[in-house]
Amino acid sequence: MNPFVDEIIQAVVQTSGLDEMVVRELLAVPPDDKLGDYALPCFTLAKQLRKSPVQVADDMARELAPLVAASARLASVSAAGPYVNFAVRRAVFIGHVLDCIATEGPTYGSADQGRGQTVTIDFSSPNTAKPFSIAHLRSTGIGHAIYRIHRFLGWTCVGINHLGDYGANFGQVLAAYSKWGDEERVRANPVIELVTLYVRFNEEVEADPSLKDEARECLRRLAAGDEEMVALWRWFSTESLREAERIYAILGITFDETLGESHFAEKLDEVIEFFSSRGLAEESEGALIVHVAEGDDQMAPLMVRTTNGTSTYHSRDVAALLYRHERYAFDKMVYVTDNRQSLHFQQIFRALRRAGIDWVDRCQHAPFGLMSFKGKALSTRKGTTVILEEVLDQAITLTQQIIAEKNPDLPHADAVARQVGIGAVVFADVNNRRTRDISFALEDVLNFDGETGPYVQYTHARFCSILRKYGRSVDLTADVSCLGDTAEMRLARKLAEFPYVLDLSARDSEPSYVASFALELATAANKFYNEVPVLAGDDALLIAARVRLVDAARRTLCTAMDLLGMSAPEEM
Numbered sequence: 245m246n247p248f249v250d251e252i253i254q255a256v257v258q259t260s261g262l263d264e265m266v267v268r269e270l271l272a273v274p275p276d277d278k279l280g281d282y283a284l285p286c287f288t289l290a291k292q293l294r295k296s297p298v299q300v301a302d303d304m305a306r307e308l309a310p311l312v313a314a315s316a317r318l319a320s321v322s323a324a325g326p327y328v329n330f331a332v333r334r335a336v337f338i339g340h341v342l343d344c345i346a347t348e349g350p351t352y353g354s355a356d357q358g359r360g361q362t363v364t365i366d367f368s369s370p371n372t373a374k375p376f377s378i379a380h381l382r383s384t385g386i387g388h389a390i391y392r393i394h395r396f397l398g399w400t401c402v403g404i405n406h407l408g409d410y411g412a413n414f415g416q417v418l419a420a421y422s423k424w425g426d427e428e429r430v431r432a433n434p435v436i437e438l439v440t441l442y443v444r445f446n447e448e449v450e451a452d453p454s455l456k457d458e459a460r461e462c463l464r465r466l467a468a469g470d471e472e473m474v475a476l477w478r479w480f481s482t483e484s485l486r487e488a489e490r491i492y493a494i495l496g497i498t499f500d501e502t503l504g505e506s507h508f509a510e511k512l513d514e515v516i517e518f519f520s521s522r523g524l525a526e527e528s529e530g531a532l533i534v535h536v537a538e539g540d541d542q543m544a545p546l547m548v549r550t551t552n553g554t555s556t557y558h559s560r561d562v563a564a565l566l567y568r569h570e571r572y573a574f575d576k577m578v579y580v581t582d583n584r585q586s587l588h589f590q591q592i593f594r595a596l597r598r599a600g601i602d603w604v605d606r607c608q609h610a611p612f613g614l615m616s617f618k619g620k621a622l623s624t625r626k627g628t629t630v631i632l633e634e635v636l637d638q639a640i641t642l643t644q645q646i647i648a649e650k651n652p653d654l655p656h657a658d659a660v661a662r663q664v665g666i667g668a669v670v671f672a673d674v675n676n677r678r679t680r681d682i683s684f685a686l687e688d689v690l691n692f693d694g695e696t697g698p699y700v701q702y703t704h705a706r707f708c709s710i711l712r713k714y715g716r717s718v719d720l721t722a723d724v725s726c727l728g729d730t731a732e733m734r735l736a737r738k739l740a741e742f743p744y745v746l747d748l749s750a751r752d753s754e755p756s757y758v759a760s761f762a763l764e765l766a767t768a769a770n771k772f773y774n775e776v777p778v779l780a781g782d783d784a785l786l787i788a789a790r791v792r793l794v795d796a797a798r799r800t801l802c803t804a805m806d807l808l809g810m811s812a813p814e815e816m
């Protein structure tokens with residue numbers, strides 16, 4: 245992807261016989277820039293060859309020396325302990341990277357990975373009649389970033405909001421409202437009132453388990469089209485969707501399709517027919533199930549229909565998946581939900597595989613860890629929900645205070661506070677490996693010096709300010725052969741990684757790679773800022789060359805943030 249890196253990889257592949265992907269993943273950056281620009285640790289190869297890593301490094305450096313001497317891109321190769329270090333011709337390297345960024349402009353980093361292919365992404369998918377909590381922020385933020393990254397790489401994307409407007413917890417809210425609900429109060433404050441009812445139901449059910457039956461009965465009436473239940477359901481769904489849409493508007497998110505589980509509940513007969521006609525559906529204590537255990541793993545069966553004759557989360561998802569495949573003929577389908585649903589998706593994938601559906605291999609579950617707020621785990625049921633809208637509002641207010649303190653004369657301060665406050669929350673969401681549980685505190689995610697969104701935004705704004713001070717337009721053809729200092733090289737080397745990071749990020753549905761990249765780029769950029777007086781002196785050629793680097797870094801930071809769903813204010 246970068247011809248310099250590719251040349252190193254090819255050379256190593258030829259001499260070692262290692263796989264290209266393995267070498268690409270092994271290739272690192274030496275801890276000390278004096279050692280070189282790229283380093284290959286030799287431990288893996290040493291194991292294979294049954295030699296010491298130091299010996300392997302030594303042999304390889306010697307073997308590669310003639311190749312490197314003849315190269316227009318590489319400057320040197322040497323062994324240092326168990327590592328082979330490579331230096332590139334720095335000015336040529338920097339020139340190449342800056343030329344790519346100049347020609348590709350805002351599309352720098354994109355590729356045609358997804359050309360002609362469609363990916364459907366099921367994300368956010370909140371449960372209606374429950375408030376939009378920061379737990380759903382994870383699916384929303386991660387899914388949205390996965391969507392944007394794929395789109396950038398040329399995929400046709402279909403973002404799907406699979407609303408949880410059906411099923412057990414809806415039954416509980418309906419039952420709770422029928423018992424204790426007050427129409428006036430719910431009308432006045434639907435989100436809070438509904439959650440209060442939901443929490444009350446879950447408190448009282450401990451003492452009175454018969455409430456569960458009432459919830460089931462409400463659900464049965466709803467499924468049977470009972471007017472009262474249907475009217476309540478419609479009302480609650482509308483209110484919840486309204487709340488979700490306010491949040492999507494704040495976050496700048498739109499979906500290509502929003503369909504509730506209720507829509508797929510109606511397809512129960514089709515799902516039953518699908519499995520029955522293939523001889524896979526079995527009666528079990530009144531319910532209809534499909535066995536999915538393999539070997540002796542004893543995985544619980546997929547439940548197609550309950551003993552009450554109603555649809556299940558499983559059957560609604562099967563109906564949705566069959567519909568999506570028919571409608572979009574996707575090449576990839578990604579489900580973004582928390583990791584407690586991993587079993588659910590495995591069961592579905594296995595059941596469809598048993599049914600002879602080979603395209604199910606294109607489906608993947610991208611699970612994420614739980615989010616807690618100031619160390620408190622979130623559970624709507626126990627009433628510890630943190631309402632996302634409140635968190636976003638707080639983040640904006642806190643940012644307003646920080647700006648008033650640090651930069652009281654900032655123009656458009658309120659708009660910037662919004663971008664930074666929201667950016668901080670969004671970044672915190674995607675900045676950890678998906679699967680990790682994360683704990684979330686506003687003071688931390690708003691720290692301008694920490695590993696935060698505002699830190700990346702601030703670095704971007706700082707680089708914009710250099711360009712403002714420069715006062716002229718950036719000459720994208722300026723000669724950069726005078727560049728090559730350590731800080732310049734480090735920054736250019738980071739910029740060169742971007743296409744590779746994006747490629748992996750889409751492959752693994754892992755926006756955190758892009759977030760980590762943005763942090764590393766910001767750090768390299770700040771080091772550069774501190775060490776290189778870009779506009780000082782009167783060497784106009786040197787200034788013009790460095791300005792190109794500043795501009796390239798600014799653009800790339802901006803693209804990375806955009807892919808994560810954040811704004812990049814030019815001043816803050």
Ligand code: ARG
Nearest residue numbers: 366369370371406408561581
């Ligand atoms: N509504 C579910 C929840 O909040 C998530 C739905 C995910 N998508 C799906 N097709 N099952 O837990």
